[in-house]
Amino acid sequence: MPIQDTQSKQITGSRLARRGGISMRVRLEKILRGGILILAAVVFLGPFYWLLISSFKTREEIFQIPPNMFPFPPTFDNFRDVFHHTMILRAFLNSCVIAFGHVALTLFFCSLAGFAFAKYPRAPGNKFLFACVLGTMMIPGAVTTIPVFIVLTKLKMVNTFWALIIPGSASAFGIFWMRQSMMSQVPNELLEAARIDGCSEFGIYARVVLPISKPVLAALGILTLIRSWNNLMMAFIVLRTESMYTMPLMIYMLLGELRTPYGMMMAGGVLITAPLIVAFLLFQRQFIQGMTAGALKG
Numbered sequence: 166m167p168i169q170d171t172q173s174k175q176i177t178g179s180r181l182a183r184r185g186g187i188s189m190r191v192r193l194e195k196i197l198r199g200g201i202l203i204l205a206a207v208v209f210l211g212p213f214y215w216l217l218i219s220s221f222k223t224r225e226e227i228f229q230i231p232p233n234m235f236p237f238p239p240t241f242d243n244f245r246d247v248f249h250h251t252m253i254l255r256a257f258l259n260s261c262v263i264a265f266g267h268v269a270l271t272l273f274f275c276s277l278a279g280f281a282f283a284k285y286p287r288a289p290g291n292k293f294l295f296a297c298v299l300g301t302m303m304i305p306g307a308v309t310t311i312p313v314f315i316v317l318t319k320l321k322m323v324n325t326f327w328a329l330i331i332p333g334s335a336s337a338f339g340i341f342w343m344r345q346s347m348m349s350q351v352p353n354e355l356l357e358a359a360r361i362d363g364c365s366e367f368g369i370y371a372r373v374v375l376p377i378s379k380p381v382l383a384a385l386g387i388l389t390l391i392r393s394w395n396n397l398m399m400a401f402i403v404l405r406t407e408s409m410y411t412m413p414l415m416i417y418m419l420l421g422e423l424r425t426p427y428g429m430m431m432a433g434g435v436l437i438t439a440p441l442i443v444a445f446l447l448f449q450r451q452f453i454q455g456m457t458a459g460a461l462k463g
Contacts (some may be wrong), residue, residue, distance in 0.1 A: 190404035213438070220244065220431040227427055238386025239427045243432035250429070253436065256415040260394060263411060267393040268386050276382060278335065279343025280370050284356060295344070302337045315401055328403040329411075331395060339385055346381040346455075347374060356408060384449050392440055412437045 217228050221239035247253050281288070282295050313332050314323075323330045345423065358367045376381070384388055398414040404410055410418070416433035417427055 166270060188460070195225050216431055216434050216438070219429065220435045222287070222428065222431075224426075224428055241425075243428035244436075246419045246426070246429050247432045247436070251419070251433075252410070253412065253433065255408060256410050257436075259326070260411040264324065264390055264393040266330040267334060268389045270330060271336060271339055271389045272382055272386055274335040275339030275343050275369045275385065276375065276378065277370065278340045279347055280342070280374050282344040283347040284351070284353070284374075290402070298340055300340075303378055310399070313367060313399075319401060321333070323403050324405040324409055325403075326409075329393070331401060332399070334387075339389070342385060343381065346378060351377050351382070364403075380451050381452030381455035387445060387448055388454050390444060394437075394441060 217236065218236055220243050221241070222233070222236045223240060223242075226236060228234055278298075282291060284296075285291060317323055317328045317332070322331075337457070355373060356369055359373050364372065395413055396411070397417060400411045400414045401417070404414060407415075407418075416430055416437065419430050419433070
C-alpha cells in the first residue's frame with residue numbers, strides 16, 4: 166500500500182507540474198499577444214492622435230521640436246476658423262448626399278449581380294461575364310479617370326453629385342464579395358422553397374437573400390462609405406464651384422503657396438474623420454460578421 170500511495174502521489178505531482186507548465190505557457194502567450202496588440206494599436210492610432218492634438222495647437226506649436234504631446238492650454242481657434250472661413254457645413258451635407266447615394270447604389274448593384282452570378286450558374290454566359298468582371302480588377306483606377314471624365318462631360322454631369330455617385334457603384338470587388346458570400350451563406354433549398362410558395366425571382370432576392378446577407382452588406386457598405394467619403398481626386402476633377410465641394414476637397418483647397426493654415430487643416434481632418442469613426446462604431450459588429458462570413462465554411 167505505501168508503494169502504491171507513493172506512486173499515485175508521484176503521478177499526481179507530475180500531472181500538476183505538467184498542468185502548471187501548460188498554464189504558465191498559456192499565460193505567457195496571452196501576455197505576448199496582448200503586448201503585440203498594444204504595440205499595433207499604438208502604431209495605428211499614433212497618426213490619429215497626432216492629428217487630434219495638432220488641431221488644438223497653434224502653427225508654432227505644431228512645428229515645435231521636441232513636439233508637445235499634450236497641448237496646454239488647448240486652443241479652439243482652428244475649429245472656429247474652419248467654420249468662419251470655409252463652407253464646411255455645406256461641404257459636410259454634400260459629402261453625406263454623395264456618400265450615402267454611392268453606398269446605396271453600390272449595395273444594390275453589387276448584391277443583385279452577386280445574386281445572379283451565385284444562384285444562376287447555368288445562365289448563358291455566367292462564367293464568361295464573371296471572368297470579365299474579375300478582369301476589370303486588374304485595371305488601375307488612374308487608367309480609367311480620363312475616359313470616365315469624358316463620359317461625364319458628354320452626359321453633362323460635371324459639377325453635379327451624380328458625377329461622384331454613379332461611377333464605381335458596380336465595383337468588381339463588391340460583386341465578387343457578394344457572390345462568394347451568397348454561395349456559402351444562402352442555401353439553394355431556401356430559394357426553391359420560396360419559388361414553390363410563388364415568390365418571384367426579384368422577390369426572392371429582396372425578401373430572402375438580402376436579409377440573410379445583412380452582415381456582408383454592412384461590411385461592404387462601410388468600406389464603400391470610407392472610399393466615397395475620402396474620394397479627393399475625382400471630386401477635384403469634376404466639382405467646379407465651392408458650393409459643390411465635399412469635405413476633403415474643401416480642406417484641400419486651404420493649401421497655399423506661401424503660408425498654409427496647417428492648424429485649420431488639422432481641425433478639418435478631425436471633422437472629416439469623426440463621421441467615419443462614428444459609423445464604424447455603430448456597425449462594427451455587423452462589419453466583423455461580414456468580414457468573417459463564410460470563413461468557417463468548406
